[in-house]
Amino acid sequence: MPVGTIAILSPGEMGGAVGGALSRSGFQVITSLEGRSERSRQSAQRHGIRDVGGYDALVRAADLVLSILVPAEAVAVATRTAEAMRSAKRGIYYADCNAVAPATVQAMAEIVESAGGNFIDGGIIGGPPRAGYAPRFYASGKSAHVLAELSGKGIEVVTVGDEIGKASAVKMCYGALTKGTIALQVSLLIAAARLGVYDDLAAEFRHSQADAMKRIEGQIGRLPTVAHRWIGEMEEIASMFEAVRLPGNFHYGSAELFRMVAGSPLAQPGIDRPSLNEAVGKLAKS
Amino acid sequence: MPVGTIAILSPGEMGGAVGGALSRSGFQVITSLEGRSERSRQSAQRHGIRDVGGYDALVRAADLVLSILVPAEAVAVATRTAEAMRSAKRGIYYADCNAVAPATVQAMAEIVESAGGNFIDGGIIGGPPRAGYAPRFYASGKSAHVLAELSGKGIEVVTVGDEIGKASAVKMCYGALTKGTIALQVSLLIAAARLGVYDDLAAEFRHSQADAMKRIEGQIGRLPTVAHRWIGEMEEIASMFEAVRLPGNFHYGSAELFRMVAGSPLAQPGIDRPSLNEAVGKLAKS
Numbered sequence: 001m002p003v004g005t006i007a008i009l010s011p012g013e014m015g016g017a018v019g020g021a022l023s024r025s026g027f028q029v030i031t032s033l034e035g036r037s038e039r040s041r042q043s044a045q046r047h048g049i050r051d052v053g054g055y056d057a058l059v060r061a062a063d064l065v066l067s068i069l070v071p072a073e074a075v076a077v078a079t080r081t082a083e084a085m086r087s088a089k090r091g092i093y094y095a096d097c098n099a100v101a102p103a104t105v106q107a108m109a110e111i112v113e114s115a116g117g118n119f120i121d122g123g124i125i126g127g128p129p130r131a132g133y134a135p136r137f138y139a140s141g142k143s144a145h146v147l148a149e150l151s152g153k154g155i156e157v158v159t160v161g162d163e164i165g166k167a168s169a170v171k172m173c174y175g176a177l178t179k180g181t182i183a184l185q186v187s188l189l190i191a192a193a194r195l196g197v198y199d200d201l202a203a204e205f206r207h208s209q210a211d212a213m214k215r216i217e218g219q220i221g222r223l224p225t226v227a228h229r230w231i232g233e234m235e236e237i238a239s240m241f242e243a244v245r246l247p248g249n250f251h252y253g254s255a256e257l258f259r260m261v262a263g264s265p266l267a268q269p270g271i272d273r274p275s276l277n278e279a280v281g282k283l284a285k286s
Numbered sequence: 287m288p289v290g291t292i293a294i295l296s297p298g299e300m301g302g303a304v305g306g307a308l309s310r311s312g313f314q315v316i317t318s319l320e321g322r323s324e325r326s327r328q329s330a331q332r333h334g335i336r337d338v339g340g341y342d343a344l345v346r347a348a349d350l351v352l353s354i355l356v357p358a359e360a361v362a363v364a365t366r367t368a369e370a371m372r373s374a375k376r377g378i379y380y381a382d383c384n385a386v387a388p389a390t391v392q393a394m395a396e397i398v399e400s401a402g403g404n405f406i407d408g409g410i411i412g413g414p415p416r417a418g419y420a421p422r423f424y425a426s427g428k429s430a431h432v433l434a435e436l437s438g439k440g441i442e443v444v445t446v447g448d449e450i451g452k453a454s455a456v457k458m459c460y461g462a463l464t465k466g467t468i469a470l471q472v473s474l475l476i477a478a479a480r481l482g483v484y485d486d487l488a489a490e491f492r493h494s495q496a497d498a499m500k501r502i503e504g505q506i507g508r509l510p511t512v513a514h515r516w517i518g519e520m521e522e523i524a525s526m527f528e529a530v531r532l533p534g535n536f537h538y539g540s541a542e543l544f545r546m547v548a549g550s551p552l553a554q555p556g557i558d559r560p561s562l563n564e565a566v567g568k569l570a571k572s
Contacts, residue, residue, distance in 0.1 A: 169481035194530040195455035244480040253535030
């Protein structure tokens with residue numbers, strides 16, 4: 001079926017930009033701001049996303065819901081949308097695009113499909129869409145082709161089969177690499193600082209691990225502002241690893257590190273992006 | 287004091303090559319093969335390292351001992367050498383060059399110094415010396431200048447202050463990066479294979495994480511033959527992290543992964559170096 005109206009839950013930094021890009025491609029883009037922050041309201045407005053009020057109105061108007069949230073909210077929003085489908089007697093397409101483990105996605109699929117909806121497993125790789133750049137949405141499940149209708153219209157869609165959980169598996173393994181590497185690098189630099197060898201280690205890295213050093217120097221600046229969002233994702237990754245008989249410890253360790261960064265003075269609003277030396281120095285003292 | 291005779295404990299793959307390089311630079315290089323394997327005996331012979339018999343003879347002949355072992359043997363060999371110093375009434379220089387945590391090194395320093403020896407903290411970054419290549423020995427402690435006499439003579443020595451534990455801290459933070467990254471990458475590729483998305487993830491990585499993919503492709507081949515040696519190192523790193531209030535989980539996770547690799551069919555003698563796809567495929571099934 002051709003998608004005409006897309007609901008974004010919720011229009012935060014990523015969801016708002018995705019909604020804006022889809023809207024510019026000619027889709028009707030709506031949301032429900034019920035219970036959302038003032039920031040989401042502003043983001044919806046800025047990106048031309050229309051607030052339809054409650055979830056019932058949203059389910060009656062939309063052909064497809066894109067759930068783009070912090071991982072901890074994913075199940076609650078799926079449940080609430082399923083309830084609205086049931087009371088509106090209208091089963092629509094629901095794509096969970098959050099950083100959650102395949103097992104969590106399968107639980108959401110049951111919730112949505114038992115209410116008459118059609119569930120799509122989605123996983124986003126990349127940042128918010130902008131001019132000349134589109135994030136990749138991995139999609140799986142029998143209805144993945146519906147999400148694929150959006151490909152080339154502000155986002156790219158890569159389908160990976162009929163099975164619910166596959167798209168999330170790709171996304172979570174990807175996050176295990178990118179965010180796990182950041183956590184590993186930042187934590188060992190903090191260890192070096194606390195052990196009094198930061199300068200020696202940094203010199204050695206610049207000599208023999210220049211790529212890793214350049215990478216972390218490029219990424220440390222925004223870490224304090226995003227770390228809080230990554231905690232739940234790392235915990236979902238850890239549980240996914242354990243579900244396939246692999247150590248989840250890495251990723252519980254990353255969650256712990258991100259919790260520490262998110263709770264540090266660096267994460268206070270209004271703080272300038274720190275350099276690597278500043279960030280490590282301050283985190284080592286915290 | 288000028289070092290003339292250097293004892294290597296033990297002349298394995300790394301120790302043997304270091305001994306050989308020092309011997310070619312004009313040092314007398316000796317060892318005790320008491321309780322060592324046939325492989326160490328062959329390595330000593332190949333590298334021109336003379337077996338003096340027991341530890342007492344070794345302590346009487348050597349000016350400086352380089353302890354180069356798997357981490358689990360480090361304390362036992364330090365203790366045994368200290369006993370020999372005590373019974374020979376000859377305190378000599380003893381450089382622990384193993385991948386052990388600063389707290390373990392401090393314990394060894396006490397053992398050696400209470401027997402009249404002079405302890406040097408060492409940590410090796412790099413592989414066995416060969417033509418045109420010398421590994422870097424980080425060195426700390428009041429006697430670090432004695433190890434520094436060897437610099438440019440088959441090995442490079444970088445001194446990092448008077449404190450016992452600093453050299454090991456540099457080495458362990460370095461290993462946390464290099465070996466931790468390998469463990470992280472291999473484990474998430476195994477996860478992807480077990481979740482049925484290895485090909486999709488590998489394609490995504492080749493597209494957007496080409497450096498990481500190239501790196502792991504270059505390193506996977508030798509992993510099965512070295513993984514057993516890295517288990518103890520990762521556990522020492524984990525305990526070092528916890529000693530400075532950082533999550534040790536990462537590195538316990540790496541230890542677990544290396545244990546799994548070392549116990550897999552890939553680690554059997556006589557197996558060819560696997561490609562990345564082969565290694566991940568086999569590990570995912572194990």
